[in-house]
Amino acid sequence: MGKNPAWTWYIVWYFFVGGLAAGAYMLAAVADLFGRREDRPIAKLGYSIALPLVLLSTILLTLDLGMPLRTLYMFRLVRLDSPMSVGSWALLGFGLASFVSLVLVLRDRPGDLRIRQVVAIPGGLLGFFIASYTGVLLGATNRPLWAGNDWIGPLFLASAFSTGVAGLAVLAHDGVARLRRFHLVAVVVEALLLIVFLATLGAHARLFLSGSLAPLFWGGVVVLGLLVPFALAFTGRTRPIEAVAGVLVLVGGFALRYLVLTGGQV
Amino acid sequence: MAKAFLVDASKCIGCRGCQVACKQWHSLKAEPTAFLGSYENPRDLSAQTWRKVKFVETVAQDGAPRWRFLSDACKHCTDASCLAVCPTGALFRRPWGAVDLNQDVCNGCRYCVAACPFGVVTFNEATGRANKCIMCPDRVEAGLDPACVSTCPTGALSFGERGDLLARAKRRVAELRQRGEQPRLYGERELSGLHALYVLQEPPEAYGLPAKPRFAIAGVLPGSLLSIAASAVMGVAALVAFRERRVKKGE
Numbered sequence: 076m077g078k079n080p081a082w083t084w085y086i087v088w089y090f091f092v093g094g095l096a097a098g099a100y101m102l103a104a105v106a107d108l109f110g111r112r113e114d115r116p117i118a119k120l121g122y123s124i125a126l127p128l129v130l131l132s133t134i135l136l137t138l139d140l141g142m143p144l145r146t147l148y149m150f151r152l153v154r155l156d157s158p159m160s161v162g163s164w165a166l167l168g169f170g171l172a173s174f175v176s177l178v179l180v181l182r183d184r185p186g187d188l189r190i191r192q193v194v195a196i197p198g199g200l201l202g203f204f205i206a207s208y209t210g211v212l213l214g215a216t217n218r219p220l221w222a223g224n225d226w227i228g229p230l231f232l233a234s235a236f237s238t239g240v241a242g243l244a245v246l247a248h249d250g251v252a253r254l255r256r257f258h259l260v261a262v263v264v265e266a267l268l269l270i271v272f273l274a275t276l277g278a279h280a281r282l283f284l285s286g287s288l289a290p291l292f293w294g295g296v297v298v299l300g301l302l303v304p305f306a307l308a309f310t311g312r313t314r315p316i317e318a319v320a321g322v323l324v325l326v327g328g329f330a331l332r333y334l335v336l337t338g339g340q341v
Numbered sequence: 342m343a344k345a346f347l348v349d350a351s352k353c354i355g356c357r358g359c360q361v362a363c364k365q366w367h368s369l370k371a372e373p374t375a376f377l378g379s380y381e382n383p384r385d386l387s388a389q390t391w392r393k394v395k396f397v398e399t400v401a402q403d404g405a406p407r408w409r410f411l412s413d414a415c416k417h418c419t420d421a422s423c424l425a426v427c428p429t430g431a432l433f434r435r436p437w438g439a440v441d442l443n444q445d446v447c448n449g450c451r452y453c454v455a456a457c458p459f460g461v462v463t464f465n466e467a468t469g470r471a472n473k474c475i476m477c478p479d480r481v482e483a484g485l486d487p488a489c490v491s492t493c494p495t496g497a498l499s500f501g502e503r504g505d506l507l508a509r510a511k512r513r514v515a516e517l518r519q520r521g522e523q524p525r526l527y528g529e530r531e532l533s534g535l536h537a538l539y540v541l542q543e544p545p546e547a548y549g550l551p552a553k554p555r556f557a558i559a560g561v562l563p564g565s566l567l568s569i570a571a572s573a574v575m576g577v578a579a580l581v582a583f584r585e586r587r588v589k590k591g592e
Contacts, residue, residue: 076551077422078460080451102579110583141469145448148429156558159452160428203576207568214560215426216455222555225564229571236575257582264574339455 077217079340085139089132090209090332091238093166094231095325096128097206098239100173102254104199107176107191115180117243117251118191122177124242125202129170136166158212165204172198206235213339220279221339226272230335233268234328237261241304241324244317252312259308262324266301269331282338291330300327343438344481345417345503346490346537347510350548351517351524352497353410355380355394359489359498363392363414366477366488386414388465388472392489397547411548412489412498415440415461415474416528417536422557423453423462423473431471438503438536439476447471456557458532459550476536503536510538517542532556 103121106114137146150167154160172194179191210227221227240258244251251258273280283292304320304327363369369391374383381396392414399407417440424432424440431447434440447470453462454471462473477487481500485491490500499506510526517524517540527545528535531554539545545552 076460077455077457077557078463080455081464082451082455101576105576105579105583109580114583140449142449145469148431148446148448149450151446152428152430154428154430156425156561157428157452158558158561159426159450163428203569203572207572211561211564211568212452214564215558216452217422217458217555217557218455221455222557223560225560225567228564228568232568232571233575236579254582256585257579260578260582261575264571264578268571 076219076222080216080218082139082336082340085135087329087333087336089135089139090231090336091329092128092135093132093209094206094235094328094332095238095242096125096132096173097169097202098235098237099128099242100125100169100176100239101199101202101206101236102239102243103176104195104202107188107195108199114253116247117254119180120243120247121239122173122180124239124246126170126173126177129166129173132166133170158208158215162205162208162212165201165208169198169201169205172201203232207232210335213335216339218339220276220282221335224272224275226268226275227335230265230268230272230331233261233265234331237265237324238328241321241328244321245325249314251317255308255312255317258320258324259305262301262305262308266305269296269301279338282341283334287341288334288338292334295330296327296334299323300330343503343536344476344500345438345506345535346414346476346487347499347501347506347540348412348537349497349499349510349513349540350409350411351513351522351540351542352495353394353412354495354497355396355408355410356494357394358492358494359412360390360393362488362492363474364390366480367391386461386463386473388463388467391415391472391474395548397543399543399547407542409543409547410497411539411541412493413548413550414489414537415476416459416532417474417476418458418531418554419533419535420556421532422456422458423471425556425558426452426456428452435476435478437481439478439481440473440536441475441478442471442473444468444470458554458557503534503538506538510540513540 099121103118106118137143149163175194179187207228210231213221213227214224304324307320369389372389379396395411397409401407421440429446431443449469451464454464465472486500490498514524514526525541527539
């Protein structure tokens, strides 16, 4: 087993914030590529969420390294074996895409939609990568719980989408009624992947199910993050309820990142 | 050709000369320790202790206590997890086999720390960089043995061509077996071959060595493929969410 890398709060926040940025961007990209004129506000809001959060991500990662200039060493080489190396380059590319997309959507000149669609394709693909590579990175260690687990990437990806929609739902002026069903799909897929993840953990699952992390797992991830938002989706469809469900999904997404990171370092 | 350590646990007397020589050659500081119930000290390899002697107490089949020693350090694996995951290239391979660590390039991400299957690589809080045994490249490239090997009084530690040492290790295993012991050779095939071969008198686990060390990046491909599959599912679901309405509007 490897020693404890002490990836604590900066990394927990990065995993959450990076996933949220990727989720918001991916939805904005899909809205730009496949949506209609009425979907423009979703795209605009998605890009507006993504860029500041990417910037925040780089700040968090830099703070974790301790000495700011040393962050640049991530860009000395491209090391295809290392998820962290590829992830650093992807984050750089994703940040550039987020910047260009946001500038274009704010400028909104005739013909900008076309350019935005061109940027949305690589940007969206990088979003998929950013949303999931953190999970693959944890699998590529020799720490208990993480080592060789192939399901953290997919789980984080689903969570990036569910928190991405949740972010849009909380911040949109008139809500995101059009994405309600998708939100439900994202939460259900995330729940299914969570079950698969737990099933692959073997003895380590006890840490979440009945061990020291169980209160946060059951309370934060399962009840607040999945069950309550799921139930709310079937009740009244008022704006406040949608916002509350969104906030709960965000809380659940954060708790999930905290638990997976902490679980490999106890 | 590839160089390697040979650690013959059956010849180790637990003097810890190697541990001290390593500290002296690399100017590694003393560290606060505590009594562990044996002469073993400190508890673990660390940023300031790149080689240490493990003291293992076992009970033989006839009920007699056995005291085993093992001089342990970085194994300079062929499939080196630390090197594979290092994003900056601070960890690099010397042409003669050592996994070296360039302090000037390390940026303190700690990925190698989590990836090492042996718990060798340690984060140095004081410098904000990783540390581990680097196989004394300054000495080796000047034709000397690593400091630990030079100081070993019993021949428990050797250094040389990996092929030669492997042959010697196998001879030693056969020799010990003739004496009625149950020796094991460790490091011949683990992680495509370690650059530290071990002749052990107990199962590897007794010395805290994993029976089947795992290459950290072994799961990157399946993990990536599953992530791509999940991406496809979620991407299509998102696409449908926007398409669906377009169809409805068109009706």
